[in-house]
Amino acid sequence: MRKLSIFLLIILFIILCYFTSVSALSVFQSDWELPEAIDQQQSEYRLVLITQDIDTPFWDAVGRAALDEAKKLGVSLEIWGNYGSHREDFLTNLEVAIQSKVDGIIVQGLDSKEFKELTKVKASFYGIPIITIANDVPMAESLRRTYVGSDQYKAGRMIAEQLITDMGTAGKVVIMFNDELEYYQEQRLAGMEDLLKQYPNILIEHAKTSNKRDEVITSTQDILNKVTDADAFIAVNANTIGAMVQEIGKRYQVSPFYIYTFDDGPEAIPLLEKRMIDGVLRQSPEIMGRKSVELMTDWLKGETIPLDSDGYLTEIHIMKATDAP
Amino acid sequence: MNKIQNKIWTVSTIVLVIMSAIWITLTYYHNKSLNQYNDILQRYLSMNEVTDASQQVINDLNDYMLHPSLDNLEQIELSKREVQQAKNNVNHLRNEINDFTLTNYIHLIDSFIETTNRFIIFYEENEVEESAREFAEATSISNHISDMTLTLIDKELETYDQFYLGIMEQSRDLRELGIWLLILIAFSLLVFSYLFSRSITKPVLQLTKAANELSKGRFDVQVKIDTKDEIAFLANTFDHMRKNINKLFQETKQKAKLEQELQHNRILLQESQFRSLQSQINPHFLFNTLNTLSKKAYLEGSHETSDLLVNVAGLLRYNLKQMDRTVPLEEEVIVLKQYMEIQKARLTDRLHFHLVVDKECLAVPIPTLILQPLIENAVIHGIEPKEEGGAIWVRIKDYREQVKIEIEDNGMGMEAEKMEQLLNSKLKSGDSTSTGIGFRNVVERLRLYYGFDEVIKMESIVGSFTKIVLHIPKQNGGSNDAGTNR
Numbered sequence: 001m002r003k004l005s006i007f008l009l010i011i012l013f014i015i016l017c018y019f020t021s022v023s024a025l026s027v028f029q030s031d032w033e034l035p036e037a038i039d040q041q042q043s044e045y046r047l048v049l050i051t052q053d054i055d056t057p058f059w060d061a062v063g064r065a066a067l068d069e070a071k072k073l074g075v076s077l078e079i080w081g082n083y084g085s086h087r088e089d090f091l092t093n094l095e096v097a098i099q100s101k102v103d104g105i106i107v108q109g110l111d112s113k114e115f116k117e118l119t120k121v122k123a124s125f126y127g128i129p130i131i132t133i134a135n136d137v138p139m140a141e142s143l144r145r146t147y148v149g150s151d152q153y154k155a156g157r158m159i160a161e162q163l164i165t166d167m168g169t170a171g172k173v174v175i176m177f178n179d180e181l182e183y184y185q186e187q188r189l190a191g192m193e194d195l196l197k198q199y200p201n202i203l204i205e206h207a208k209t210s211n212k213r214d215e216v217i218t219s220t221q222d223i224l225n226k227v228t229d230a231d232a233f234i235a236v237n238a239n240t241i242g243a244m245v246q247e248i249g250k251r252y253q254v255s256p257f258y259i260y261t262f263d264d265g266p267e268a269i270p271l272l273e274k275r276m277i278d279g280v281l282r283q284s285p286e287i288m289g290r291k292s293v294e295l296m297t298d299w300l301k302g303e304t305i306p307l308d309s310d311g312y313l314t315e316i317h318i319m320k321a322t323d324a325p
Numbered sequence: 326m327n328k329i330q331n332k333i334w335t336v337s338t339i340v341l342v343i344m345s346a347i348w349i350t351l352t353y354y355h356n357k358s359l360n361q362y363n364d365i366l367q368r369y370l371s372m373n374e375v376t377d378a379s380q381q382v383i384n385d386l387n388d389y390m391l392h393p394s395l396d397n398l399e400q401i402e403l404s405k406r407e408v409q410q411a412k413n414n415v416n417h418l419r420n421e422i423n424d425f426t427l428t429n430y431i432h433l434i435d436s437f438i439e440t441t442n443r444f445i446i447f448y449e450e451n452e453v454e455e456s457a458r459e460f461a462e463a464t465s466i467s468n469h470i471s472d473m474t475l476t477l478i479d480k481e482l483e484t485y486d487q488f489y490l491g492i493m494e495q496s497r498d499l500r501e502l503g504i505w506l507l508i509l510i511a512f513s514l515l516v517f518s519y520l521f522s523r524s525i526t527k528p529v530l531q532l533t534k535a536a537n538e539l540s541k542g543r544f545d546v547q548v549k550i551d552t553k554d555e556i557a558f559l560a561n562t563f564d565h566m567r568k569n570i571n572k573l574f575q576e577t578k579q580k581a582k583l584e585q586e587l588q589h590n591r592i593l594l595q596e597s598q599f600r601s602l603q604s605q606i607n608p609h610f611l612f613n614t615l616n617t618l619s620k621k622a623y624l625e626g627s628h629e630t631s632d633l634l635v636n637v638a639g640l641l642r643y644n645l646k647q648m649d650r651t652v653p654l655e656e657e658v659i660v661l662k663q664y665m666e667i668q669k670a671r672l673t674d675r676l677h678f679h680l681v682v683d684k685e686c687l688a689v690p691i692p693t694l695i696l697q698p699l700i701e702n703a704v705i706h707g708i709e710p711k712e713e714g715g716a717i718w719v720r721i722k723d724y725r726e727q728v729k730i731e732i733e734d735n736g737m738g739m740e741a742e743k744m745e746q747l748l749n750s751k752l753k754s755g756d757s758t759s760t761g762i763g764f765r766n767v768v769e770r771l772r773l774y775y776g777f778d779e780v781i782k783m784e785s786i787v788g789s790f791t792k793i794v795l796h797i798p799k800q801n802g803g804s805n806d807a808g809t810n811r
Contacts, residue, residue, distance in 0.1 A: 009516060016509040023502040027495060028354070037420045046428055076425045096469045099436040100429035126436075 045075040045103040045300050047293065049133070052090045052108050053239075054081030056266035058285050062133065065289030066106070073297045075103075085211050085239060091115060098122050104296040105130045109137035109147070111182035116141045129299060131307075133292045134264060134283070135184040139309050145299060147311030148292040150283045152184045155316050156191020156236075159260050162279050162318045163196075163232055167258050170201035171231035174223055176216075176244060178237050179208040185236045188262070192234065205230065209240055216240045220247035232258035238265025245276050263319075275321045284314040329525055329554050336521055340514065347506060354499070358492060365485060369478055371414045375430075376474045378408040379437055379467045386444060386460060393448070401445070405438060422484045423477060430473050437466040528556035535563065544571035590773045597694075597766060612641050633670050636663040646693065654721070654728065654797075655687040657696045661719065664697050668704050675714025676704065686723035689799055692774050698767050699732050699793055707736025707791050730795040738787040748783060771795070 049066050051059050063079045070077035080097065082089040091114050097105050098118065105123065109115070109132035119130050119142040129145045136147040163173065175192060177185050196202050205227045209219035220243065224230070233248070235241040241261040248254055259277040261268050271277045291312055298304040381404040389397040412434045419427045440463045447456035482489075528550045535548040544567055550560040619634035643660045658680075665678045700717065708715040720731040747764055771780045775798060785791040 013512065013516070016505065016512055020502065020505040020509045023498060023505045027498045027502050037417075038424065046425060078425050092469075092472075095465070096429075096433070096473065099433050099466050099469060100473075101432035101436060102429065 045297060047075055047077045047104045047106060047296055048097045048102045049077060049079045049289075049292075050090065050093050050097060050105060050107045051079070051081040051133075052085045052087070052110065053083070053266070054079065055083065056264070057269055058134075058238075058264045058266075058283070061285035062289040065286040066293045067289075069290040069293040073293065075293070075297055077293060087112070091118065094118050095122070098126050098128055101126055102128065103300055104128065106133050106148075106292045106296060107131070108133055109135040109142070109144075109183065111135075111137055111184070111186075112180070119143055129296065131292050131296055133288055134285075135182065136187075136311060137183050146295060146307035146309060148288050148295060149311070149314060150316045151313045152187035153191040155262065155281050155283070156188035156193075157195050158191075158316065158318055159188075159234060159262075159279070159281050160192040160195035162320070163234070163258060163260060164199065164202075166278060167232055169199045171258075172203045172205060172227060172229055173232045173234060174205045174207055174227055174230045175234045175236060176207040176209055176219065176223070176240060177235075178210055178240075180210070188236050192236075209237075211237070211239055213243045216243035217247050220244050224248065224251060230257070232260070234259075235261040235265075238262040238268045241265055241271060241277065242267035245271055249276070272319065272321055277321065279318050279320045281316060282319045283316050287314045329556075332521060332524070332554070336517065343510065351499075358495070361492070365481075365488075368418050368481060371411065371418060372474050372477050372481075375408065375411040375415055375434060376471045378404060378411045379434070379470045382408055382437070382441060383464055383467050386441065386463060389445075390448070390460070398445070401441070405441060408434060408438060420484070423480050426473070426477055426480055430470075430477060433466060433470055433473060437463060437470060440466055524552065525554075525556070528552050528554070528560065532556065532560055532563065535560070535567075539567060539570075544574060593766070593769055593773070597770075612638050615641065629670075633667060636666045639663045640667065640697075643697075644694070650693060651690040652693050653687060654689045654691055657691060657693070658682060658687065658721070660694075661696045661700055664700060665717075672704075672708070672714065675711075676708055677714070677716035679716060679718045681719070682721045683723040683728075686721065686728045686799075689728050689797060691797055692770055695767055695771065695795075696730070696732070698764060702764050703732060703734040703736065703791065703793075706739070707734035710737050727799060728795075728797040730797065731792060732795075733790060733792040735790045738785045738789050738791050740787055744783050744785055748781070 047070065049063065051062070053059050054063070059081065066079070067077055080093040082093070087110065090108075090110065094105070094107060094115070095118055105128055107119075107130060116137065119137070123130050124143055130142070132142065132144045132147045132149070134149040136149060136152070137144065139147075173196065175189065177189055181189070193204065196204055205223065207219050207223040209216045224247070233244065235244055238261045241259075242265070245254060245259060245267075248257065248259075254276050257278075260279045260281070261277060262281045263269060263283055268277070268280050272280045291314065295304065295307060295312065299307055382401065385397065385401045385404050389401055412431060415427065415434075416431060440459055444456050444459035444463055447459055531550055532548070535546065538546050548560050548564040548567060550557045615634050615638040619631045619638065622628075622634060623631035640660060640663045643656075643663075662680070665680075669676055669678065696719075700719070703717055708717065715734055715736045718731070718733045720729075720733075722729045722731075748768060768781055772778055780796055782794045782796075783792065784794075
């Protein structure tokens with residue numbers, strides 16, 4: 001009995017010692033490594049990619065490719081953006097980038113006065129090169145070095161071609177675009193109209209809207225009231241397609257309509273996958289991201305001077321609902 | 326000697342050392358985390374300082390625009406220097422993660438300072454429009470600095486996220502460790518103090534047990550304690566006491582035994598006395614009657630009868646005397662003679678009596694009624710059963726130290742067992758067959774009086790002779806005096 005109790009006491013003591021030492025070890029060994037402090041800026045060039053939207057499939061692809069390329073080239077790249085195409089924040093980002101004296105700015109073009117002022121005056125003042133990506137702003141107005149992205153005029157044409165192929169040469173087409181018509185939308189519009197005008201039986205209706213969702217809804221309602229026998233819808237600004245399709249869906253079956261848009265809005269591809277829309281113009285975001293970083297780095301290193309001011313055009317193609325998985 | 330006080334000191338010291346060790350460790354650890362906290366806080370403060378400084382510059386610019394004085398200009402320079410200072414501080418905060426943002430930040434501050442400088446130049450040259458634009462620019466940059474400070478701090482939080490989690494986890498671990506330590510120490514202390522207290526109380530318990538045994542009268546159990554403290558000392562002393570008591574006890578026991586023997590002696594005497602008293606009334610009457618008879622016999626001319634009667638009366642008187650005393654040997658001899666006269670009258674020619682006495686030793690004191698019973702024994706058991714009769718020799722010889730008395734008869738003799746029985750078996754009351762005082766009584770009294778067994782010896786051959794030898798010392802031992810005085 002006595003031996004047993006001594007034995008038990010010793011066992012208990014050992015167990016206690018074990019747990020105490022384990023606990024002590026975990027207390028005194030869990031030193032977290034702080035990020036290493038460095039004295040000098042690490043890479044030669046600091047680039048910023050500024051977009052109006054982030055977290056959309058299109059811009060995610062651009063960003064991923066750009067970061068990948070930057071890593072490959074050994075330059076630092078940050079992506080600044082905001083949600084829901086907030087223009088003021090976008091412009092602020094641009095301004096901060098300029099004032100922060102980054103080495104190069106890759107920016108989604110915005111055809112507005114403030115944007116042009118910033119790129120033309122301030123960026124030049126600080127001597128910062130700017131490359132527009134995806135959406136262009138004419139060089140004369142923005143003093144951009146070059147443009148990397150799709151040929152928007154051609155994109156408009158291709159959409160129109162697809163429409164003709166699908167619908168035939170007669171019908172009413174509603175084209176929705178922003179009332180503050182940006183350069184890229186202008187180009188797309190021009191592309192579409194130039195083609196559609198060749199077919200006299202095709203009637204074109206313009207619907208103007210803004211980026212705000214409720215306004216898109218209102219405009220859609222208006223145009224549906226006005227044009228009761230529309231056959232096709234084209235959203236020039238891909239950001240508006242979600243609200244538009246939703247609104248159409250409230251009134252009619254969506255499937256009889258021919259609905260087209262571009263892939264640079266957050267809802268375009270999901271809608272295509274659900275077959276709510278008939279076709280999307282797909283651009284090449286990865287190539288845009290990669291190419292823009294490459295060009296900027298080359299220019300900064302002085303390897304490619306001057307850059308082609310007409311821009312470096314990337315591939316586009318139509319993706320139809322029937323192609324979607 | 327490992328004293329109890331030392332033990333207590335040791336325990337306290339160990340506890341104290343353990344506690345201090347834990348305290349020091351925890352304090353050290355606490356300080357370490359505190360320093361880390363401070364560093365992190367310092368980073369935030371440095372970043373915030375830039376914001377404050379740049380805002381101060383804007384304030385000063387504003388003041389300068391309102392009151393273009395040298396003082397205000399100087400103030401601007403001062404705050405600008407502060408911004409520079411803050412910028413340098415922030416520059417040290419660069420790490421892998423905030424590298425990009427921090428570079429932007431530094432450049433933003435540079436832009437800010439440049440804008441400020443441009444403003445001052447334009448203002449001094451009175452180019453109002455330009456200076457207003459630069460002021461707006463500076464304000465905007467200042468706002469951007471604020472924003473970017475927040476971004477940086479945000480990034481810090483992100484970067485140090487793991488670190489904070491680590492710190493939190495660590496404090497959780499620390500709490501756990503505290504609990505484990507508490508349990509461990511409590512456990513160890515309990516066990517330790519149990520052992521410690523036992524090491525003190527166990528000897529005390531043993532001592533108590535020993536005391537209990539002692540109080541029950543068991544003096545032979547040794548008190549033994551193996552520790553080396555005061556209790557062991559106490560136990561040793563206690564053991565000494567036990568031994569002493571044991572010794573005293575043994576001595577007392579021996580004394581009690583002696584006392585008992587003495588008591589026995591007295592009982593024997595009393596018995597003799599009683600027996601003599603028993604026959605006192607009749608003997609007195611008999612004695613007087615005998616005297617009367619003796620006178621009458623003398624008057625009637627029967628001298629022999631008269632003498633015999635006188636002897637009988639003398640013998641009777643001697644027997645009636647107090648027995649608890651000593652008498653000179655002479656008296657014993659006289660009584661012996663009287664007795665033998667009577668026996669001779671009875672047995673006539675069958676009995677021959679020879680007495681040889683050294684006169685010098687007749688004054689030696691001996692207990693009363695010693696010789697007469699022995700002679701009586703010889704007559705009755707030695708001579709009487711023999712038809713042809715026999716002779717009795719009594720020889721009293723004086724030696725230097727002692728008197729030797731031999732009583733010899735050539736009568737029946739006796740066997741060795743009988744002799745042994747007579748000399749050594751205990752006296753039983755009522756075994757007397759003769760004049761009152763038996764042979765055994767004589768033997769016992771002699772031995773008690775003189776204190777040694779060899780005072781009386783006997784030898785005999787059946788059908789041939791019996792010889793009794795008494796060795797009477799001339800000077801008696803003290804114990805015998807005590808016996809006689811009672």
